[in-house]
Amino acid sequence: MTAEVEMIFSLLLVGLASGVFTGLLLALISTGFNMSLGVSRVVNFQHGGMILWAMYASFFFWNATHLNPYVVLLIAVPASFAVGYALYRLLIVRSLKTPEDSQILFSIGLLIAFQYSAQFFFSTDAHSVSSDSLHGSLVLGPVVLQYGQIVAGAIALVVLLALHVMLARSDLGRFLHACAQNPVGARVSGLNVEHLSATAMGLAAVCAAISGVALSTLAPVIPERAFEYAILAVVVSVFGGMGSMTGSIVGGLVVGIIVSTCQAFGYGAVAQAIVYALVFVIFLVRPTGLMGGRA
Amino acid sequence: MTLCIDNIGKRFGGLTALEGVSFTAPRDKVVCIIGPNGAGKTTLFAILSGFLAPSTGTVKLGETLISGLPAHEIARMGIARTFQIVRPFRDMSTHDNVMVGAYARTTDHTEAGEIADRVLERVGLMHKRDFLAGYLTLPDMKRLEVAKALAMSPQYLLLDEVMAGLNLREQHEVAEMLETIHTEGVGILLVEHSLAIVQRMAHHVICLDNGRPIAEGSATEVMRSEAVQVAYMGVGQ
Amino acid sequence: MSTAIPSPSRSAPRLYIALAIVILAIGCVGPLLNPYYQRVLMMGLLFGYLAASWNIIGGYAGQMSLGHALFFGVGSYTVALVAKVPQVPLILALPIALVAAALIAWCVAAICFRYALKGIYFAVGTLLLAEIARIVAMNSETLGRSQGLQVPPGNGALSLTFATDLPFLYIFLVMAAALLVYTHYMSRSRFGYAMVALREQEDAAQALAVDVTQVKRRAFVISGTLTAAAGVMYAGLVRFVDPGYDLSLGVVLMMVMGAVLGGRGTVWGPFVGGFIVVLVQEALVMIGSMVGTTSVSALAQMIYGLFFVVILLAFPRGIVGEILARRADRRASLGAQPRGGAK
Numbered sequence: 001m002t003a004e005v006e007m008i009f010s011l012l013l014v015g016l017a018s019g020v021f022t023g024l025l026l027a028l029i030s031t032g033f034n035m036s037l038g039v040s041r042v043v044n045f046q047h048g049g050m051i052l053w054a055m056y057a058s059f060f061f062w063n064a065t066h067l068n069p070y071v072v073l074l075i076a077v078p079a080s081f082a083v084g085y086a087l088y089r090l091l092i093v094r095s096l097k098t099p100e101d102s103q104i105l106f107s108i109g110l111l112i113a114f115q116y117s118a119q120f121f122f123s124t125d126a127h128s129v130s131s132d133s134l135h136g137s138l139v140l141g142p143v144v145l146q147y148g149q150i151v152a153g154a155i156a157l158v159v160l161l162a163l164h165v166m167l168a169r170s171d172l173g174r175f176l177h178a179c180a181q182n183p184v185g186a187r188v189s190g191l192n193v194e195h196l197s198a199t200a201m202g203l204a205a206v207c208a209a210i211s212g213v214a215l216s217t218l219a220p221v222i223p224e225r226a227f228e229y230a231i232l233a234v235v236v237s238v239f240g241g242m243g244s245m246t247g248s249i250v251g252g253l254v255v256g257i258i259v260s261t262c263q264a265f266g267y268g269a270v271a272q273a274i275v276y277a278l279v280f281v282i283f284l285v286r287p288t289g290l291m292g293g294r295a
Numbered sequence: 296m297t298l299c300i301d302n303i304g305k306r307f308g309g310l311t312a313l314e315g316v317s318f319t320a321p322r323d324k325v326v327c328i329i330g331p332n333g334a335g336k337t338t339l340f341a342i343l344s345g346f347l348a349p350s351t352g353t354v355k356l357g358e359t360l361i362s363g364l365p366a367h368e369i370a371r372m373g374i375a376r377t378f379q380i381v382r383p384f385r386d387m388s389t390h391d392n393v394m395v396g397a398y399a400r401t402t403d404h405t406e407a408g409e410i411a412d413r414v415l416e417r418v419g420l421m422h423k424r425d426f427l428a429g430y431l432t433l434p435d436m437k438r439l440e441v442a443k444a445l446a447m448s449p450q451y452l453l454l455d456e457v458m459a460g461l462n463l464r465e466q467h468e469v470a471e472m473l474e475t476i477h478t479e480g481v482g483i484l485l486v487e488h489s490l491a492i493v494q495r496m497a498h499h500v501i502c503l504d505n506g507r508p509i510a511e512g513s514a515t516e517v518m519r520s521e522a523v524q525v526a527y528m529g530v531g532q
Numbered sequence: 533m534s535t536a537i538p539s540p541s542r543s544a545p546r547l548y549i550a551l552a553i554v555i556l557a558i559g560c561v562g563p564l565l566n567p568y569y570q571r572v573l574m575m576g577l578l579f580g581y582l583a584a585s586w587n588i589i590g591g592y593a594g595q596m597s598l599g600h601a602l603f604f605g606v607g608s609y610t611v612a613l614v615a616k617v618p619q620v621p622l623i624l625a626l627p628i629a630l631v632a633a634a635l636i637a638w639c640v641a642a643i644c645f646r647y648a649l650k651g652i653y654f655a656v657g658t659l660l661l662a663e664i665a666r667i668v669a670m671n672s673e674t675l676g677r678s679q680g681l682q683v684p685p686g687n688g689a690l691s692l693t694f695a696t697d698l699p700f701l702y703i704f705l706v707m708a709a710a711l712l713v714y715t716h717y718m719s720r721s722r723f724g725y726a727m728v729a730l731r732e733q734e735d736a737a738q739a740l741a742v743d744v745t746q747v748k749r750r751a752f753v754i755s756g757t758l759t760a761a762a763g764v765m766y767a768g769l770v771r772f773v774d775p776g777y778d779l780s781l782g783v784v785l786m787m788v789m790g791a792v793l794g795g796r797g798t799v800w801g802p803f804v805g806g807f808i809v810v811l812v813q814e815a816l817v818m819i820g821s822m823v824g825t826t827s828v829s830a831l832a833q834m835i836y837g838l839f840f841v842v843i844l845l846a847f848p849r850g851i852v853g854e855i856l857a858r859r860a861d862r863r864a865s866l867g868a869q870p871r872g873g874a875k
């Protein structure tokens with residue numbers, strides 16, 4: 001092989017490897033988002049806000065204690081579940097009675113509230129967490145992976161598997177599946193809709209929390225990114241299929257690999273734009289995504 | 296100009312919704328399409344009004360081929376269609392609802408308003424002119440559906456189960472209104488379940504079953520035919 | 533589903549009287565205010581105008597576009613680019629931006645509505661397009677990357693350069709007044725009725741000879757072009773183009789909130805709503821700066837976010853919308869008498 005081809009090949013490998021781990025994290029973000037989508041039927045932009053909150057909390061915790069930031073999950077998981085559950089029962093359930101357009105704006109309002117309340121509570125300029133326990137990298141041939149990346153991806157994978165198992169056997173899983181297929185039918189099926197919906201929202205918040213903590217080890221905490229994470233959640237979900245859990249994983253991996261590969265070739269900034277353009281095209285042609293059901 | 300339906304067929308994937316439907320609907324005859332649920336009546340209307348394209352066959356208005364044209368084009372050419380489940384523009388007043396139809400004929404606000412007022416008089420909704428359409432009773436909404444279509448000065452009115460949900464007295468009131476409109480030169484095609492109305496209004500009846508025409512003729516002929524009785528499994532309402 | 537009340541029934545004389553009063557009030561009081569309040573008034577008028585221009589596609593036609601930042605950005609960036617060309621008066625940026633915006637809007641609309649993008653798909657789809665534009669601007673040397681572009685002062689009025697900012701107050705006032713009058717006539721026209729009809733019941737509208745795709749496209753083009761005009765004047769005023777603001781969702785949200793708060797699909801609503809949104813923002817900033825810490829200004833913004841939420845729950849029809857709805861209710865419950873002649 002010539003030197004050029006070799007370089008392209010190794011860049012592709014870097015993109016692939018890095019993309020897989022990033023992709024798993026994206027899959028987690030998308031899964032949480034899909035769960036909230038399942039119960040509210042409308043894009044929930046506030047998911048990005050919740051992710052940001054977790055990022056802030058993670059940085060704050062690490063800054064104060066210098067422990068591995070993932071430890072904050074001990075508090076963050078139950079706390080975020082409670083927030084998600086309460087959010088549904090107090091606010092979201094009311095917004096469901098308003099027209100679809102208002103619901104979209106409503107979720108954007110929540111995103112803004114989350115974004116700025118995080119800034120208010122944590123009030124510092126935050127950067128990314130650089131924990132000693134996550135320092136260092138793994139070198140495999142041309143591929144260099146940061147430990148932080150690997151841990152983030154691994155944790156995402158574990159959570160995704162746990163969710164999958166849990167949902168496969170539970171009422172909640174059946175309910176979410178029913179909601180995706182037939183929202184009205186699910187609501188009259190005799191299941192305790194309010195409780196199940198709130199639980200789903202709680203779980204979505206937990207996914208956001210875990211994603212946020214993981215993200216804080218990889219990226220600086222910039223409040224304006226809350227909105228970008230929200231869009232990212234939508235984008236990945238569309239790729240994989242709105243409302244489909246398997247789709248989230250596929251979508252996450254696809255988007256992760258595309259973005260990482262572009263970054264490897266030095267086109268990182270444009271990668272986002274490319275992904276957005278692809279998603280727009282998917283909207284035109286098959287809006288429920290590559291693996292989703294009927295719109 | 297006369298509406299001619301020639302060998303219309305419609306397939307959805309492997310499902311044949313309509314096959315071999317042919318008839319002529321002269322302007323001076325009221326044509327009723329009857330048949331059990333799922334027989335393809337609404338599909339036929341959707342094709343006639345342009346909301347669906349036929350898989351085979353043609354629909355002609357006079358010499359002009361209209362099958363395959365978009366719905367708004369066909370409406371502009373004079374085929375006005377109402378929907379099985381009423382679709383008023385709920386946040387507009389009754390008068391404004393009708394104005395949407397009137398604007399198909401003119402671009403002037405005042406003229407459209409006058410047309411709308413005249414149509415409201417004809418259908419008997421003038422007393423509810425400024426009500427929000429969402430607040431009307433069902434019989435009034437049915438009249439509104441007809442009024443909207445009428446404001447276009449159509450050549451044909453395609454009414455899809457306009458009697459549904461009305462009691463017998465209300466049905467006859469609507470029938471009377473439609474008969475007046477018909478004598479003024481508007482061709483009428485009705486999809487109907489109400490046999491009383493079919494008996495009263497229809498000059499020509501076509502019965503569909505499983506997408507195919509199984510009987511055609513006068514109301515009495517069709518309803519006496521064995522095929523129709525079997526299709527309904529007992530006679531209508 | 534819609535919560536807006538169209539008001540094609542408002543009579544023209546009443547409109548002109550009310551408008552004249554408002555113009556006189558603002559026109560006379562404006563110069564007497566100190567520069568800070570003048571700026572607030574200007575922004576109020578500008579966002580009233582922006583909300584009203586969004587209202588055409590988002591309120592009357594009922595298609596919620598979240599991508600209007602694209603057109604605002606076309607307006608402001610055109611000004612910055614024209615400023616780079618020596619000897620050319622900045623005012624030329626206006627027709628250039630309008631043509632560019634109209635073309636872009638036409639293409640976007642043609643694609644989106646040909647494929648019948650609706651509801652959330654249209655909202656997110658237009659948002660993605662605006663985001664793509666923002667990313668392109670942030671990465672383009674010509675467009676100033678993330679720092680944006682300066683618009684240096686030029687020669688006199690034709691380059692939108694004045695001794696004070698006061699002329700912009702009158703520019704925005706004229707723009708807002710013109711759009712108000714246009715919206716009034718549009719809402720009574722065939723186009724206006726077609727938009728509301730397709731918003732309410734697309735199928736029924738088609739059955740009444742409304743070419744839904746073409747009407748939506750037209751609404752989007754008009755809306756986008758009007759938005760670009762505001763972008764041009766905004767850049768003329770602040771003399772700075774910032775992709776993080778001009779092309780961001782923040783601008784769109786203010787427009788949309790203005791329209792929703794005031795009343796989508798009404799004539800006066802978006803102007804009232806846009807003004808209120810600006811006032812609320814200014815009030816929050818003022819409170820934040822009085823207390824002094826950045827954390828409180830974050831609290832203020834959080835309140836702004838919750839403000840959205842509360843408004844959407846409490847006033848689904850918007851302020852003006854609610855007023856019109858109550859009036860319609862009263863009419864219905866009293867039993868309508870046939871009203872003769874023009875309304």
